């Protein structure tokens with residue numbers, strides 16, 4: 001997402017990357033702790049740990065905005081008129097230059113929203129996918145069989161392969177349904193008295209959607225507590241689109257997640273490339289019964305797993321070399337324009 005938002009790819013030990021990840025963890029803790037005030041707004045009048053958490057959340061947001069604003073200033077300096085946008089930041093700066101009624105300050109604010117909204121959600125999704133790979137080795141083997149048959153062993157899977165990989169697609173939907181790792185949505189409030197199925201919801205009531213219960217409703221899902229990707233496949237092995245659209249994890253209505261399609265592509269690429277290249281097994285020294293933390297997202301507590309390569313590193317090395325060449329070209333352009 002950092003490559004997409006502001007054209008920066010990081011290695012794992014990079015200081016800036018570690019600070020970003022650190023903020024992400026603090027963000028999850030602060031949002032989880034603050035949610036009591038959403039349900040009981042009068043609590044904010046009392047000096048309490050909730051208020052301290054709220055202040056920590058505000059400071060974290062300021063700090064994060066400052067980080068993104070730094071990237072914005074760099075981009076503003078280096079973006080040449082007429083040049084193709086290098087990333088989302090460039091695209092928004094260009095849009096603002098073409099439509100001056102959009103305010104310049106909205107550019108870093110928008111990228112802060114998009115980057116911030118994607119971090120905790122996508123990283124949590126990735127952890128869950130890994131958990132399901134090690135918990136269900138038969139499912140992992142079926143995905144490997146499918147990707148080997150359709151893509152072959154001479155190239156990495158790409159986004160265009162997805163329509164031909166229904167079992168992997170079904171795995172992704174079952175992972176989102178089963179984990180429901182954003183169990184309730186961001187709070188909203190009614191602006192007028194509202195009736196739903198005969199129930200009065202008074203004006204100014206704080207509303208959450210309970211996505212977990214939608215995804216585990218036995219009236220909709222047979223054996224909802226079983227992890228079974230095949231529930232999303234019809235008798236010919238094709239994806240049942242009525243059922244996939246019933247999985248709720250990106251919320252509903254006008255404020256539903258704008259990153260849904262992007263997330264689905266990213267999670268597909270992550271899963272298909274990993275199972276194409278590697279085998280995953282649980283660490284036998286760790287308790288298979290995992291523990292979770294409950295904040296804005298449901299996250300597994302730290303766990304380790306054993307990963308082995310299925311073949312050589314050749315395809316992955318080639319992909320990394322391509323990325324490094326792209327990164328070098330974009331850095332050259334940045335310094336030439338600075």
Ligand code: HEM
Pocket residue numbers: 113114115117118121122125182184185186187249250251252254255256257258259260262263
């Ligand atoms: C699997 C990953 C993701 C999940 C499960 C997820 C889920 C959600 C949920 C539940 C909401 C709250 C909607 C509401 O207010 O009712 C939301 C909002 C939002 N998401 Fe995502 N999200 C994910 C990834 C992303 C990504 C990658 C982006 C960036 C492109 C993104 C951008 C946003 C934004 C900007 C909002 C606020 C929308 C608004 O208030 O109008 N999300 N997301």
